[in-house]
Amino acid sequence: MNRWKKIIVTGIALVSLLTLVACGKAANDSTAASSSSKPIMLGSSGSDYQIWQHIAKSPQAKKAGLTIKVKQVTDGNVINASTAEGQLDVNAFQSYAYFQQYNKINPSQKLAALGTTYLEPMGLYSKKYKHLSDIPNGATIGISNDPANATRGLLLLAAAKLITLKPNFNALSTVKDIQTNPKQLKFKEVETTVQTLPDVDAELISNTRALDGGLNVLKDSLFHEKLTQKTRANVNILATAAKNKNNKQFKKLVKLYHDPTLQAWIKKTFSGTKLEVNKPISYLQENS
Structure with missing residues (x-):
């Protein structure tokens, strides 16, 4: 009888341990999924809105673990202010020169550049x-x-x-x-x-x-325009609030934008007029 008791007790303990491990794994998986799938609110306008709508629905975004919600706002100043205040996480619409000008005028609501996207020639x-x-x-x-x-x-x-x-x-x-x-x-x-x-x-x-x-x-x-040292400030960027400049999820958007399959779609859709610029932000800065 003692022998059977030991077997039963051991069995119960093993089942309990497996249950705890499974629950723990499920909880961790749930937390990871929740963290990676938290929507990124991206503000944009015009053709950039069209581009990011396409990117948000792409298999590449899903593979990167990014959930992107794209909001169209027609006023650039409103997009930047909303980004600085946190209603938007990231924005995609402006040139580096526009971004610099905004930061000069709004020193208490500064933005940070996450990465480059393209030059749209004037x-x-x-x-x-x-x-x-x-x-x-x-x-x-x-x-x-x-x-x-x-x-x-x-x-x-x-x-x-x-x-x-x-x-x-x-x-x-x-x-x-x-x-x-x-x-x-x-x-x-x-x-x-x-x-x-x-x-x-x-x-x-x-x-x-x-x-x-x-x-x-x-x-x-x-x-x-052609891409030269004199036109580099006209390159478009992704921007976020200054406090989020090191956010890893937001930085993934830059790599996602430059995915070859997505770039092929952009080139075809806009007849090659959005010239891809995959450069570090330092390239755009005056003293670089």
Whole structure:
């Protein structure tokens, strides 16, 4: 009888131990799943919203253990403020230059750059002329009424050798900082879109606006940006609140964006106009 008692007691103990181990494993698995599947709230707009909607639903996101909820917000300042305040975890819509400008204006709500995504070239377009050399003396150039894009446009005109800029030209510079203007070009501030092209001789239009109007910057522009040391501040980034700059889950988004399969989809969908830039943030910084 004692022998049977020992067997029964041993059996009960073994069952109890296995149950505890199983429960412990289940609890750990549940915690890990909960941690890895916590949704990342990502704010975006325009074509970036379309891109991240696709990425969020992709097998690659699932494989990375990321659950991404994409929210569309049309105002860039609202996206950044919401990210700084924590309503959004990460945002994808802005160039590094825009990000820098935001941080300067909002020192108490600073953001951190997580990684690079692409360069979306700005282009100079015309309905009246087919070649850059055709632009006549005294031509009127449409330039953005947004200061950041206006500065970017002037840099593009300088790269096209239509004007030269003063040595101290910077992110806050305007048409007043043009050093030489041999063609005596005139500048008209407009809400730069394809629709306003007929009102000027040529116009500086962002790629997002150009795509919306059915234009391809690589094929239809008279001149467009290329990735150089001078245009690196125009590279788009993923950004988060400064306190989250080392968040491992958020950093996974950068690697996910550059997945070859996802990049093939982006290239096909946007006709190659979003030029992938897979560089460290240090590449974008002035002193790098």
